[in-house]
Amino acid sequence: MSDTSKSHGLHLGLICVLALAYFVLPAYHSGNLASVMVIAIYAMGYNLLFGYTGLLSLGHALFFSAGLYGLGLMMHLADWTPLPAFAAGLIAALVVSAVIGFLILRTTGVAFMIVTLMFAQAGYLTILYFGKYTRGDEGFALQQASRQIAGYDLTDPGVRYYCALVLFSVTLLGLAYIIRAPFGRTLVAIRENEERARMLGYNVTAIKLKAVIVSGVVSGASGATYALLFGYAGATFATVQYSIFPLLWVLVGGAGTTVGPFVGALFMFYLIDYASGKTEAYLLVVGVTLVLVTLFLPHGIVGTIRTRFLRWLP
Amino acid sequence: MEFGPHLLLASLEGATTAAVLALTAMGLSIVFGVMRVVNVAHGEFYMVGAVLAWFIATSVGAHPALGFVAALLIAPLLVGFLAAGVDRLILRHINYDPERTIVATIGTLYILQQTTLMTFGPDARPVEPPFNSRIALPWFEWGENGFEFYFPWGLSTTSYKLFVIAAAVVILITLWLAITRTKAGLVMRATQQDSDMAQAFGIPVKTVYSAVFGLGAGLAAIGAVLVVPIQQAYYLMGHDPLLLSFIVVIIGGLGSLPGTIIAAILIGMADGIISVFFTPTLAKIFATLVVAMVLVFRPKGLLGKSTS
Numbered sequence: 001m002s003d004t005s006k007s008h009g010l011h012l013g014l015i016c017v018l019a020l021a022y023f024v025l026p027a028y029h030s031g032n033l034a035s036v037m038v039i040a041i042y043a044m045g046y047n048l049l050f051g052y053t054g055l056l057s058l059g060h061a062l063f064f065s066a067g068l069y070g071l072g073l074m075m076h077l078a079d080w081t082p083l084p085a086f087a088a089g090l091i092a093a094l095v096v097s098a099v100i101g102f103l104i105l106r107t108t109g110v111a112f113m114i115v116t117l118m119f120a121q122a123g124y125l126t127i128l129y130f131g132k133y134t135r136g137d138e139g140f141a142l143q144q145a146s147r148q149i150a151g152y153d154l155t156d157p158g159v160r161y162y163c164a165l166v167l168f169s170v171t172l173l174g175l176a177y178i179i180r181a182p183f184g185r186t187l188v189a190i191r192e193n194e195e196r197a198r199m200l201g202y203n204v205t206a207i208k209l210k211a212v213i214v215s216g217v218v219s220g221a222s223g224a225t226y227a228l229l230f231g232y233a234g235a236t237f238a239t240v241q242y243s244i245f246p247l248l249w250v251l252v253g254g255a256g257t258t259v260g261p262f263v264g265a266l267f268m269f270y271l272i273d274y275a276s277g278k279t280e281a282y283l284l285v286v287g288v289t290l291v292l293v294t295l296f297l298p299h300g301i302v303g304t305i306r307t308r309f310l311r312w313l314p
Numbered sequence: 315m316e317f318g319p320h321l322l323l324a325s326l327e328g329a330t331t332a333a334v335l336a337l338t339a340m341g342l343s344i345v346f347g348v349m350r351v352v353n354v355a356h357g358e359f360y361m362v363g364a365v366l367a368w369f370i371a372t373s374v375g376a377h378p379a380l381g382f383v384a385a386l387l388i389a390p391l392l393v394g395f396l397a398a399g400v401d402r403l404i405l406r407h408i409n410y411d412p413e414r415t416i417v418a419t420i421g422t423l424y425i426l427q428q429t430t431l432m433t434f435g436p437d438a439r440p441v442e443p444p445f446n447s448r449i450a451l452p453w454f455e456w457g458e459n460g461f462e463f464y465f466p467w468g469l470s471t472t473s474y475k476l477f478v479i480a481a482a483v484v485i486l487i488t489l490w491l492a493i494t495r496t497k498a499g500l501v502m503r504a505t506q507q508d509s510d511m512a513q514a515f516g517i518p519v520k521t522v523y524s525a526v527f528g529l530g531a532g533l534a535a536i537g538a539v540l541v542v543p544i545q546q547a548y549y550l551m552g553h554d555p556l557l558l559s560f561i562v563v564i565i566g567g568l569g570s571l572p573g574t575i576i577a578a579i580l581i582g583m584a585d586g587i588i589s590v591f592f593t594p595t596l597a598k599i600f601a602t603l604v605v606a607m608v609l610v611f612r613p614k615g616l617l618g619k620s621t622s
Binding site for chain 2: 122280281284291
């Protein structure tokens with residue numbers, strides 16, 4: 001089998017396993033898995049920029065919450081139905097990532113991280129400032145009656161699970177396609193040696209801007225899906241912590257791998273879930289994991305499997 | 315209160331903020347200048363300093379002044395050793411790679427913050443100031459009866475706040491003398507200019523890095539001990555100083571120490587004045603966006619040298 005068909009097999013196999021898992025797992029775990037698939041979309045969006053393009057952003061919560069509030073506010077205040085509201089979420093993420101991307105790409109290295117952090121902080125404060133509409137930290141719930149698509153009730157666990165799975169699969173296969181396409185190859189070239197890519201005639205800044213926008217829209221799609229499926233939008237999702245989470249998931253799972261973000265999100269979800277049952281200070285595991293991964297597992301779980309055993313892993 | 319006295323009051327509040335901010339930001343700036351890494355856990359070292367000050371002050375238990383002096387001497391030292399330990403155990407092993415350092419210090423941030431939550435608890439606790447007499451301030455005006463001065467209601471400061479400003483000035487001057495006039499300062503500057511060459515001349519660069527990282531965290535802790543009688547020790551108090559120190563270091567020009575001082579005075583005063591006259595959220599949005607734009611369009615900071 002060629003490496004390409006092996007990676008097709010891996011992606012389709014993962015999707016099949018997830019599709020069957022709903023019948024096997026108890027309700028509690030299938031509910032968790034639905035959340036993990038939604039946050040894995042966020043992680044995959046982040047991975048395109050961090051893992052493949054080599055740009056470490058500390059402000060992706062801005063894009064996530066652009067999607068979250070794009071959908072949430074339209075359904076909450078304007079009584080839109082889910083599908084147009086979802087489109088509104090994507091457009092919000094597109095606009096925000098295009099404007100922010102245009103500005104942040106003027107900086108590099110450490111300045112890039114700090115600038116992304118600051119724009120995200122400004123976004124969070126803006127959500128608090130318009131607390132009249134966004135209800136600030138407290139947030140607002142979306143009514144069950146409005147969360148229906150073509151007769152399907154998105155609050156039903158089964159519908160919610162398969163809705164999350166569909167969007168997860170579209171993102172996984174879509175990003176796997178992008179990464180193999182010339183565009184994705186160029187991103188890796190920029191990550192490896194930006195000067196050389198520029199010398200070969202690529203317009204590096206324009207390509208990086210495209211990567212920021214794709215990454216931002218995918219993150220926004222995750223935010224919109226989250227608001228739609230779980231019926232809640234709040235300013236907590238715009239805090240620094242939600243910019244650090246995708247970094248954590250991608251680092252743990254393996255930056256620059258297609259399934260790493262899902263693996264990292266799954267692992268951290270259950271680790272945090274376990275720790276929060278034990279102690280109030282459950283974020284301690286986030287800190288310890290970040291330090292341990294930087295020290296001992298710089299390629300993450302999937303990345304280490306790739307370097308040690310399976311060279312073909314996408 | 316009328317506008318004039320109100321502005322004076324705001325400037326005094328701003329000067330206290332600026333004094334503490336100058337110490338904290340100086341720590342971040344020295345670490346960035348010498349080691350070329352961004353310490354995201356800087357705010358947590360500040361917080362640990364404040365929490366330790368509370369522990370020391372309560373366990374001494376005698377006259378508040380005695381507990382405070384003990385805290386001011388011991389807490390920064392402990393924080394400095396803690397930071398040097400973090401450097402030795404973590405940063406040294408990832409070779410001060412800028413991006414991995416940021417991720418590792420984010421991890422350290424959570425570890426320090428959550429450990430404090432587990433031991434110190436979620437409550438905010440005060441430290442009694444060593445002295446705290448209220449000083450009413452006069453205001454001069456050219457009124458109907460010629461030149462007159464009076465004490466407007468509410469226009470006052472405390473002796474402790476004035477002490478904070480004086481202490482910060484003394485510490486910063488001492489630091490400047492230490493960097494420019496002592497052997498240790500010379501070694502530090504040599505490492506900053508060219509660490510490879512310094513190593514070749516027998517300077518133990520790794521030890522210097524640990525010491526500098528500890529010094530930076532210790533400065534943040536001094537700022538925190540000074541502030542803890544005014545604000546309270548709280549496990550989430552590291553967030554704002556981190557963001558403000560970032561802003562100061564960036565505006566002042568990354569790695570420029572005089573720039574850091576000027577920017578700290580500017581930002582501290584502006585923060586004090588803006589938060590008296592405007593809603594704090596809008597002021598923060600504005601300040602954050604301005605700083606982000608400075609970094610985008612003048613990456614070397616306002617006072618930094620341009621590359622061309």
